[in-house]
Amino acid sequence: MARITERSQRGGHSGVSIEDVAAAAGVSTATVSRAVRGLPRVSPLTRAKILEVAEALGYVASSSASGLATGRTRTMGVLAPFVSRWFFSKAIEGADRELHARQYNLSLFNLGGHGSNRERLFSKTMVYKQIDALLVLCMALTPDELDHLQKIDIPLVVVGGHVEGCAYIGIDDYAASATAVRHLIDLGHRDIALLHGDDETDLNFDVPRVRIRAFKEVMEAAGLPTRPEWDEWGDFTLRSGQEAFRRLWARPGPKPTAIFCASDEMAMGVVFEANRAGVRVPEDLSVVGIDDHDFADAMGLTTVAQRPDEQAELGTRMLLDELNGTAGAVHSAVAPHQLIVRRTTAPPPS
Amino acid sequence: MARITERSQRGGHSGVSIEDVAAAAGVSTATVSRAVRGLPRVSPLTRAKILEVAEALGYVASSSASGLATGRTRTMGVLAPFVSRWFFSKAIEGADRELHARQYNLSLFNLGGHGSNRERLFSKTMVYKQIDALLVLCMALTPDELDHLQKIDIPLVVVGGHVEGCAYIGIDDYAASATAVRHLIDLGHRDIALLHGDDETDLNFDVPRVRIRAFKEVMEAAGLPTRPEWDEWGDFTLRSGQEAFRRLWARPGPKPTAIFCASDEMAMGVVFEANRAGVRVPEDLSVVGIDDHDFADAMGLTTVAQRPDEQAELGTRMLLDELNGTAGAVHSAVAPHQLIVRRTTAPPPS
DNA sequence: TTGTAAGCGTTATCAT
DNA sequence: ATGATAACGCTTACAA
Numbered sequence A, B: 001m002a003r004i005t006e007r008s009q010r011g012g013h014s015g016v017s018i019e020d021v022a023a024a025a026g027v028s029t030a031t032v033s034r035a036v037r038g039l040p041r042v043s044p045l046t047r048a049k050i051l052e053v054a055e056a057l058g059y060v061a062s063s064s065a066s067g068l069a070t071g072r073t074r075t076m077g078v079l080a081p082f083v084s085r086w087f088f089s090k091a092i093e094g095a096d097r098e099l100h101a102r103q104y105n106l107s108l109f110n111l112g113g114h115g116s117n118r119e120r121l122f123s124k125t126m127v128y129k130q131i132d133a134l135l136v137l138c139m140a141l142t143p144d145e146l147d148h149l150q151k152i153d154i155p156l157v158v159v160g161g162h163v164e165g166c167a168y169i170g171i172d173d174y175a176a177s178a179t180a181v182r183h184l185i186d187l188g189h190r191d192i193a194l195l196h197g198d199d200e201t202d203l204n205f206d207v208p209r210v211r212i213r214a215f216k217e218v219m220e221a222a223g224l225p226t227r228p229e230w231d232e233w234g235d236f237t238l239r240s241g242q243e244a245f246r247r248l249w250a251r252p253g254p255k256p257t258a259i260f261c262a263s264d265e266m267a268m269g270v271v272f273e274a275n276r277a278g279v280r281v282p283e284d285l286s287v288v289g290i291d292d293h294d295f296a297d298a299m300g301l302t303t304v305a306q307r308p309d310e311q312a313e314l315g316t317r318m319l320l321d322e323l324n325g326t327a328g329a330v331h332s333a334v335a336p337h338q339l340i341v342r343r344t345t346a347p348p349p350s
Numbered sequence C: 001t002t003g004t005a006a007g008c009g010t011t012a013t014c015a016t
Numbered sequence D: 001a002t003g004a005t006a007a008c009g010c011t012t013a014c015a016a
Helices: A003-009 A018-025 A029-036 A044-057 A063-070 A086-101 A143-151 A173-186 A207-221 A238-250 A264-277 A308-323 B003-009 B018-025 B029-036 B044-057 B063-070 B086-101 B143-151 B173-186 B207-221 B238-250 B264-277 B308-323
Strands: A075-080 A105-110 A133-137 A156-159 A167-171 A192-196 A231-233 A258-261 A286-291 A302-305 A333-335 A338-340 B075-080 B105-110 B133-137 B156-159 B167-171 B192-196 B231-233 B258-261 B286-291 B302-305 B333-335 B338-340
Touching (some): A018 A029, A018 A044, A029 A044, A063 B063, A075 A086, A075 A308, A086 A105, A086 A133, A086 A308, A105 B086, A156 A308, A167 A173, A167 A308, A173 A192, A173 A207, A173 A258, A173 A286, A192 A207, A192 A238, A192 A264, A231 A238, A238 A264, A258 A264, B018 B044, B029 B044, B075 B086, B133 B308, B167 B308, B173 B192, B173 B207, B173 B258, B173 B286, B173 B302, B173 B338, B192 B207, B192 B238, B238 B264, B258 B264, B264 B286, B308 B333
Parallel strands (some): A075 A133, A133 A156, A167 A333, A192 A231, A286 A302, B075 B105, B075 B133, B156 B167, B167 B333, B192 B231, B192 B258
Antiparallel strands (some): A105 B105, A302 A338, B302 B338
């Protein structure tokens, strides 16, 4: 049966293959392969000729075919729980920068939603044999997901959180939180509330817990009391910050003069809601967050800055270096953070 | 030469192949292939046996191999100019939802940056033969990029903008803008400024221009003057909104009582900066945007809402349907928009 | 420097 | 219902 027929029967795409180029250039496919990939062992003239023909024919190598032949997909996976939240979208941009520069593709796996309540599936099958390396963005993982992760034998690093047995990159959450809390204490605050992000499911996600611990220990070290009724919970979103403020102010009894929020989005929610309630920031209430969200500067939010894009970029670089043969390129690293004092913190009202 | 040696020489990954499963299950690879893909013509018993063996061995099909055999990658490309801006991150989430549900992968191509000043490369090569379809997110394309786009003979739809000769999905920008402007006029405003987003490079991006035209025509129809000095430019970001406000208020002469912004981010920038400058919103200045950004509700921003995630989801669905044989599944569609009146608009000061 | 040919792991046709 | 087997398009020893 004619080859042409075969092709169309198989739904074959109309692409020109390496063989077409070889034929048109009067050389073998091996030579074309070397030529188009810029490998040595091709005479300048032949190479020029081949490149010209390839260009004219609009030849693009099939990634499936070369992936099959080499065992590499030139694609890195990025696993994220959300894409439209600050930390993640910035991290994705960072990863993309590095990948793009090194001619790799980025395959995005969005887990969509938190924890076990919302349906979400991540299994080895999803990513295995489709990517050469995996960048995991900070998130709560179920034991099951964790298990799948361990079973994937490709280079892996996690950014912004700890996963047992994996290299991770992120800020020193304890130090960052402690800095924020001390800033409030140094300003003279004694009545400080906490807006943390621990969702208390037993998922693997210790970032919130570390931030809570830092708050409690710094308060204690300063000889200040922490009140359980000023311990509010949020899920790192703006809305949860608004709700936390409302709960805090709806409750009878004394009010804090400052609040430490585990993320800028929550902090901004607090500020917005305080404004609505007629509570002045920072005159009546000081607010500090963590992140340095894009909106933080415009709002004048005091915060502890971090750069998720750079963290992801670094993680990606390690992964790619590892793939390129640099053994040990992947390792844990601590990213910098920095207190930025703006206009939402001030001494407490006297 | 032994097969094993071959494998390790070629850097072969240690994966279990279909042949291993076939051998372990005592059947042919053809049967395994049918079984794992849930195709008919496999007896229930054999299927069960095969699935069990496959599971035990941890078999996952190689996407390269099946891609090569079928001519399909089960991957859709998403081309975006940014990922951390509201419209795009939402759209990506929407596309991902649909893809995920249909077992497709999402390959993200971030053009990183606007126009020709920042280096950015998008060529046919980047995406060709790596994806089965392409979703282009609203952006300014260079003539060169446009050219490459046309040459890719795979299903394609653009979301949030028009590209000549391509199916597109998005709101009716003219109607949406007109609605916003009329809202201001209905409130009694006569002195309305415009914060548009046209960058005046000659890139293919008419969304800003349509919004400008709507503004001018609605003003004219209402018999209201538009003043060139109240025509401000921005790049859709928060910062550019802040800067526009400052320029507007720094200029001598009368001030507008309202401002129509081509995006929520810019509108929020205006609100923040007005607050800092002591200009009260909405008492002194009404502000309206377009988008219904995540922060719009918390800020009380009046806006014309749109849902980029749903637009992208629809586009993705069309693309996938087309790939599944539904000819004509891909076509242009108008997405809904809706005025949401909140607290940044009010009658002008009397 | 160039070509030959044997894989790479699937899928799909055609027999059985 | 199952099995042989020929593609799919590329890479890479190895031979020339």
